[in-house]
Amino acid sequence: MSDILAKLRGVSRIYQKGKEKVEVLHELDLEIPKGDFIAIMGPSGSGKTTLLNLLGGLDKPTAGTVNVGGAELSSMSNSQLSHWRSTNVGFIFQFYNLLPVLTALRNVELPLLLTDFSSKERVKRASIALDIVGLADRAKHYPRELSGGQEQRVAIARAIVSDPSLLLCDEPTGDLDRETADEILRLLQVLNREHGKTIVMVTHDAQAADYANRTLHCDKGTLEAREAA
Amino acid sequence: MKYFRLIWKNAWRKKIRTSLTVLSVFVAFLLFALLSALGFAFRGGVDVADAERLIVIDKISLINPLPMSYRNRIAATEGVESVTHASWFGGYYQDPRNQFGQFPVDPESYFDMYPEFNMPAEQFEAFKRNRTGAVVGREIADTYGWKVGDQIPIQATIWTRADGGRTWEFQLEGIFSTDDPRGSSALMLFQYDYFEEARAFGKGTVGWYILRVSKGADPVQVANAIDLQFANSPNETETSTEAAFAQSFTKQFGNIALIVTLILGAVFFTLLLVSGNTMSQSVRERISELAVLKTLGFSDPAVLGIVLSESILIMLMGGLLGLGLGWLLIQGLAQQMAAFLPGIFLSPAAMAGGVAMMIGAGILAGIFPALKAMRLSIIDALARA
Numbered sequence: 001m002s003d004i005l006a007k008l009r010g011v012s013r014i015y016q017k018g019k020e021k022v023e024v025l026h027e028l029d030l031e032i033p034k035g036d037f038i039a040i041m042g043p044s045g046s047g048k049t050t051l052l053n054l055l056g057g058l059d060k061p062t063a064g065t066v067n068v069g070g071a072e073l074s075s076m077s078n079s080q081l082s083h084w085r086s087t088n089v090g091f092i093f094q095f096y097n098l099l100p101v102l103t104a105l106r107n108v109e110l111p112l113l114l115t116d117f118s119s120k121e122r123v124k125r126a127s128i129a130l131d132i133v134g135l136a137d138r139a140k141h142y143p144r145e146l147s148g149g150q151e152q153r154v155a156i157a158r159a160i161v162s163d164p165s166l167l168l169c170d171e172p173t174g175d176l177d178r179e180t181a182d183e184i185l186r187l188l189q190v191l192n193r194e195h196g197k198t199i200v201m202v203t204h205d206a207q208a209a210d211y212a213n214r215t216l217h218c219d220k221g222t223l224e225a226r227e228a229a
Numbered sequence: 230m231k232y233f234r235l236i237w238k239n240a241w242r243k244k245i246r247t248s249l250t251v252l253s254v255f256v257a258f259l260l261f262a263l264l265s266a267l268g269f270a271f272r273g274g275v276d277v278a279d280a281e282r283l284i285v286i287d288k289i290s291l292i293n294p295l296p297m298s299y300r301n302r303i304a305a306t307e308g309v310e311s312v313t314h315a316s317w318f319g320g321y322y323q324d325p326r327n328q329f330g331q332f333p334v335d336p337e338s339y340f341d342m343y344p345e346f347n348m349p350a351e352q353f354e355a356f357k358r359n360r361t362g363a364v365v366g367r368e369i370a371d372t373y374g375w376k377v378g379d380q381i382p383i384q385a386t387i388w389t390r391a392d393g394g395r396t397w398e399f400q401l402e403g404i405f406s407t408d409d410p411r412g413s414s415a416l417m418l419f420q421y422d423y424f425e426e427a428r429a430f431g432k433g434t435v436g437w438y439i440l441r442v443s444k445g446a447d448p449v450q451v452a453n454a455i456d457l458q459f460a461n462s463p464n465e466t467e468t469s470t471e472a473a474f475a476q477s478f479t480k481q482f483g484n485i486a487l488i489v490t491l492i493l494g495a496v497f498f499t500l501l502l503v504s505g506n507t508m509s510q511s512v513r514e515r516i517s518e519l520a521v522l523k524t525l526g527f528s529d530p531a532v533l534g535i536v537l538s539e540s541i542l543i544m545l546m547g548g549l550l551g552l553g554l555g556w557l558l559i560q561g562l563a564q565q566m567a568a569f570l571p572g573i574f575l576s577p578a579a580m581a582g583g584v585a586m587m588i589g590a591g592i593l594a595g596i597f598p599a600l601k602a603m604r605l606s607i608i609d610a611l612a613r614a
């Protein structure tokens with residue numbers, strides 16, 4: 001089954017809110033083939049971010065198993081997960097989440113600090129990643145000197161710099177205008193098609209979802225994954 | 230330290246806030262340096278003093294000389310291992326302002342008595358062979374730029390020569406230094422035999438005796454025995470330990486050490502509050518950034534280490550600057566104050582203690598924010614952002 005990258009089996013995620021239990025995901029089964037580009041849509045609070053967190057090893061299911069790239073995330077310790085994340089998954093957020101004190105290049109370099117690469121090698125790889133997202137000429141700029149779209153490109157470069165197979169994007173264009181959003185989405189498409197990245201993207205925007213190979217819909221309360229018509 | 234850039238940049242995220250914190254650390258450690266150097270001077274004499282060395286002076290006044298004949302009688306006293314003597318010459322070099330201690334001594338027994346003074350063996354031998362030879366401490370040689378072989382004229386203020394002259398010529402045969410970083414080697418020593426022969430008056434006397442108590446003997450008893458021997462003679466003596474000598478001087482400063490400690494305590498307590506506050510503000514401001522680092526795969530201990538290092542870095546920046554400036558000031562101060570309060574000295578131990586305090590204070594100020602950063606839940610922090 002080498003063409004399946006991620007496999008969720010009977011995954012439930014229950015949050016305890018005071019005395020009340022909120023079951024956000026209910027016995028979810030999901031398979032994500034390698035090289036897929038999936039959009040996830042659904043109303044607010046339906047568990048989209050929760051699902052991404054489980055896929056990215058940021059959270060653990062209350063029940064069920066999450067397997068990504070052969071790693072059994074649901075049974076790994078926190079420090080194992082943190083090590084796993086550093087090489088296997090890239091995160092892209094709605095608000096870019098760059099470190100304001102570092103330049104674009106140094107932001108992109110961050111994940112490489114966790115590797116054994118020499119400083120020269122790290123800078124080289126970070127520069128290549130910036131080049132891929134079309135921002136080679138902004139390497140020395142600080143986030144506050146960049147536009148929203150450029151910041152998101154830097155964030156994407158940071159997500160791909162350690163060459164993970166899976167990219168998880170939580171509303172990556174939620175804060176951008178149409179035109180810039182389309183640029184970012186085309187970039188994701190390139191990463192998917194030319195660099196073979198498997199992408200799971202949460203979005204509220206139907207036009208954004210069109211860039212994906214397929215769209216899954218979440219429904220309120222419990223998640224029900226179904227193929228779009 | 231591949232995290233250094235990250236730590237450094239984070240430390241300076243709010244330049245004014247960090248500058249103010251660094252400034253307060255700087256002031257605290259400058260104060261620490263100055264106070265501990267002064268405290269050292271107050272305690273110094275006692276610490277340097279060798280409890281097994283006794284000093285015999287004239288009971289009436291230090292400046293009254295003692296007969297040379299006492300030497301053998303002191304040496305014969307029970308509990309005395311060895312004796313030497315020194316005298317006050319009180320001359321100057323070229324200009325009356327260039328004053329420093331010059332003692333005519335018996336080279337062999339004097340250097341035996343003060344093993345902390347070190348000199349190359351061949352220089353010592355040359356000194357002993359040359360009747361008009363002299364040796365000086367490193368501090369003096371450096372001050373006047375003297376080298377071995379130099380001809381050094383010293384103007385006498387007390388001791389005119391038998392030939393009526395006031396200039397004493399010496400050949401510099403050696404330069405000694407002291408092992409004890411707290412001790413001083415600001416001395417010039419020359420041959421007593423030459424001094425005795427060439428001086429116009431006062432023959433047959435020395436300034437004071439120094440003796441070493443034999444192992445196991447009680448210094449107090451030995452001192453009493455010596456003073457008893459010379460009781461009711463024209464030159465009654467007063468024998469005391471170097472430590473007692475120093476202590477009587479230091480006693481009046483006794484409480485200063487306590488006050489110094491209290492002031493420093495208050496300063497450091499304030500310092501911890503200031504920098505602890507800086508660190509916790511700084512961590513509170515970047516909860517989401519820390520969550521991002523953890524998302525990227527930075528482990529909990531790495532995040533803890535990064536925040537702690539930042540706190541320690543701020544302490545080291547201010548602290549080393551403060552200690553450094555303190556050290557410079559103390560160099561100057563020590564020279565200015567040498568006459569009134571010798572032994573003003575920032576000891577390596579005090580400096581090492583200072584650096585240890587910087588690191589300790591950095592850890593104390595940073596530990597709670599760092600633990601908070603470490604324990605941060607990624608999903609909560611990102612959901613809030």
Ligand SMILES: Nc1ncnc2c1ncn2[C@@H]1O[C@H](COP(=O)(O)OP(=O)(O)OP(=O)(O)O)[C@@H](O)[C@H]1O
Nearest residue numbers: 015016017024043044045046047048049050051609
């Ligand atoms: N740490 C938590 N503790 C308690 N409840 C939580 C927690 N995180 C999420 N929830 C709840 O789980 C549900 C799903 O949250 P999630 O963030 O996955 O929704 P979402 O689909 O991403 O919504 P949005 O589109 O607004 O981002 C929400 O009702 C939320 O209140």
Ligand SMILES: [Mg+2]
Nearest residue numbers: 048049050170
């Ligand atoms: Mg969400």
